[in-house]
Amino acid sequence: MATVRTYSPSVRVGNWREDVSLDEDSLKDFLHRKDRGELTLQKTTVLRQNILKPMKLSVSRDGFLRFGDTITLVNSGGTSLGLRDPCSLSIIADLSNMCSHPQTNSDPYLQGPCQVGGANSLKSCVRNTFVITCVDGTPDGDVLRYDQSFGLRTTSGFGGELYLASDHRTFQKCAKKSRLQEVSLVEQCDFQCWWRVVYFDPQERLEHEGYPVQVNCKVLISHCKTNQCLAALANHVLWTPFGKEYELTAHTFLDSHKAEQDSNHWLFVTADPGHEGQSLLQQQQVSTITNENGSHPKAITDTPGESER
Template identity: 40%
Template sequence: MAQNLYGPRVRMGNWNEDIYLEEERMKDFLDKREKGKLLIQRSRRLKKNLLRPVSLSISEDGYVHYGDKVMLVNLDHPAGEEAGLFLGGDLSLCMTPDEIKAHLRDELEVPCGLSAAQIKAPIGRNTFIILSTGRDATGQVLRYGQDFCLGITGGFENSMLYLSSDHRTLLKSSKKSWLQEVYLTDEVSHLNYWQAAFLDPQMRLEFEGFPIRANEKIVIYHRHTNRGLAAHRHLFLRTYFGKEVEVAAHTHLDSHRAEKPKNHWMLVTGNPRNDLSTMLDLPKPPAEDTRAMEQALGLSTQ
């Protein structure tokens, strides 16, 4: 085998320069690998935290409380007037870091984006904590019309981001629909305040101040702008975790002045039979067989 008999003292110009550059690159690579600053190491840590399984709070009395860990789920519904592609199934509200910025930092970016994805299991990126806006109210029942905040840690221990929104401007709006943007920030302000409204607009005033039941459809309004949280299933986003859909703050009303299904959300709690599942995973009771009753009343045609 041929051996290189020429040392650095004999090499001149680019030959010697290339060898020193290669040595510096190797030293820099080994130093970053030892400190855990390589892009692949940062990416693995981020995904490990965001995809870490989380146990949701279990509602013993059937209501939602301050301090509960819940998922915000937009239940499956028909496409309606949206034409073209439409993402079906139950969608959960998820933290969605920017793909480029996520590789450059070892912590969550601020502000951080949001999206809705077909994720039914509670993990770091879709588990929110219901927080009070004033004094500590942990354990108290959340009621219709009360201000509350939605915080998320994303699987990180020493970080808390809050679901926020603000009026649309020419420089700040949602990416696809150009409506009011919804984002996550670490700043505590009145822009973090939200309220829950009863699903039926005709019964909304009667239910003001009543406790909010867990795992039932509600409408979530931004306190400052009075816009409803909405999942746009026909507007797709390319995220760090694949193809998901846009989330914005806008109230979509039908001909009866009622919010459309894209504004319907559910505060999903944990399954007492399994720590890592939700109440949506429980099997639905079979529908009651009414054929015998119909035959007795003479309503059956068979």
């Protein structure tokens, strides 16, 4: 039978000295962890402050996407698989993904593998900002072309430089809700991290092979190994530490005309040259909200010169 403690430590009955020592040790351990920032509340605050830190996107002067550019990957939204607002490719991280080196007193950073989701917030931050990375030796600054392989990684620093990866689905490894091909962020860049940009219109796809990729235009992001396109699912919602978000997967959804549906349509969003603190998509959203005519927002178009909302 377990011993029931019927007296407080101030009453010197039984093993009172042992009880006092245990309470003192618990308080010292709590204060020590608080000074080192190891409490759960402190770690959660550090995670949110760092992952939601604003980031500056690259400015494309000629309208073309280049290796080394910092962008936000945005799904255009639509109604093919349910009503869906535009969403951005975002990191889903918790305390288990945050790492640091106490010996060197280094800043915390994210370690893989990490999940990804489609967040409705389009404001550029560490969580939804990615860098176009070469995988075939192409130097930074060169134009990315259709059907050319590239990698998509998170930013340096707290982002941890993780790479977007995918692989064939199995019974043990697949998307949580839809059970389709999983998409995640990993630390090592291999063939599973290779992607290519495909022109969204099947009738003009062949003519655009080898042409430079334009920013802020609808494209398809195809996985090189599995030949499946990145997709945002409106009918599968994930509960994350940052709220409800769409599940992202690598799967090509075709309509009756054998064309990819809008769940596979993505935009490489860059900063507005006139307002470098905002992306072009945010600037167009502000223009739509402040429109005095009160007209309905337009759908995101396929050309960079037209309004996207």
